[in-house]
Amino acid sequence: MIEPIDGSALLTGITWDSRDVEPGWLYVALPGEHVDGHQFVEPALRAGAIGALVSEAPDARACTLARELGVAIIQAPNTFHAITDLASEWRRHLKGKIVGLTGSTGKTTTKNLTRDVCAACFSVVATEANQNNELGVPKTILNAQPETQVVIVEMGMRGAGQITQLCEVARPDWGLVTNCGESHIELLGSREAIAFAKAELFSALPQGVGRAFINADDEYAAVMVERSKLERNNITCVAFNGYDDAREADALPAGPRVWAEDVRLDAQGSAEFTLCASGFADSDEDPRQPTLFTMAPDVERASCHLSLMGLHNVSNACAAAAVGRSMGMTLQTVAQALAESLPEPGRAQVCKGRDGFIVINDAYNANPDSMCASLRAFGAMDISGRRFAVLGDMGELGDFAQECHMRVGGYVAAQPIDALICVGELSRYIAEGAREAGLPNERIIVAEGIGEVLGELEETLCADDAVLVKASHFMGLDRLVEGLIS
Incomplete structure (x- = not known):
């Protein structure tokens, strides 16, 4: 390791793409099938990286440049494993709520909606774009600060056991599954097997304090509940669905619920509806202090008009609202944040x-x-x-x-x-x-x-x-x- 001039310097970000380096970030050189990140150590350092993590011994030019710039080059046997280990250790220092999120469809849109809802009242770090794999999940954790109040970690998967591996790094407090569709059926073979794989997120939640956000309109919702033993593990089940006449949550454990009424599309194809919630604790307290679960009988309602196209985004919005309401936000604040959330390029x-x-x-x-x-x-x-x-x-x-x-x-x-x-x-x-x-x-x-x-x-x-x-x-x-x- 080449010591930086200032040994107390703190890393403020991480990337494995030298084109994305910002001052104070750590550049990670990942060997690839077509491109080897070790070729870009020098450009990364010149772009302002405070250090480079490598698995190959740096050449003399890189070492000289590091000394001139006062930055570090750190060599590890495997840079991928080093990132994972670093994120797992950093997770111990995070004090905020870690929300794991997966699903066959809508997970990135739901992640963005949840991010925008929570950001109305809290400091939030969320997965960038769809960086939801074995590299993206550690990166999201490492981008959070100890004081970050909500960390939303999108998790992708193609096969059984992958969500479990990601949860070992992120260790989510709460988990949200948008739905169980046909994505990745190539490897898993059936929608039931997909449901089992998605349920790995719920199985990873901490007993007694975890929350599972479940799409009550998904025909495999009850399968995931049973598979992950939510009731036995004393996990609160929060049901959401996009339509009042959708499949009821009777098959799910009792708990809070968010749904939509009077759903319609405007001339641009965006949804207008009444956002409804029940079973949440009173929200009179400071929303930065998440409330505990109590079963409130009254139904709360707030008008909501999404900027996103399509009826399918009503369900995604209700999922995000369920997280925001669970954090103690008022339903009106949640509805306003949903209305202001804009689509990402390439997504409707x-x-x-x-x-x-x-x-x-x-x-x-x-x-x-x-x-x-x-x-x-x-x-x-x-x-x-x-x-x-x-x-x-x-x-x-x-x-x-x-x-x-x-x-x-x-x-x-x-x-x-x-x-x-x-x-x-x-x-x-x-x-x-x-x-x-x-x-x-x-x-x-x-x-x-x-x-x-x-x-x-x-x-x-x-x-x-x-x-x-x-x-x-x-x-x-x-x-x-x-x-x-x-």
């Missing part, structure tokens, strides 16, 4: 095309559930012109891929879509499913690539039209969006 983001048409940029990710939800929201928008749906492949579906894509195609045929444009090998089954469901062949285009789609749309689109762009991230349809708006 409404953009203006260069010729005046509307582009719905939902190209960040996709699975069968989110694809149908986006189509439903798109169909509900008040569009005076035509609707074009550009749909690409959905990943991680394995042997279920053909069936899932065809099912999405059948859903397209039931929506007010004027033209369906499919791009990608698997999306051909979307086109096939739409034909079989009755969508006329002349309204279906199967394109070879983004260039062909862009050319087709440029010749066809008018100022009053709208385009939905939706696919899994690996399809790169964000480039199509850029072409339409730039």
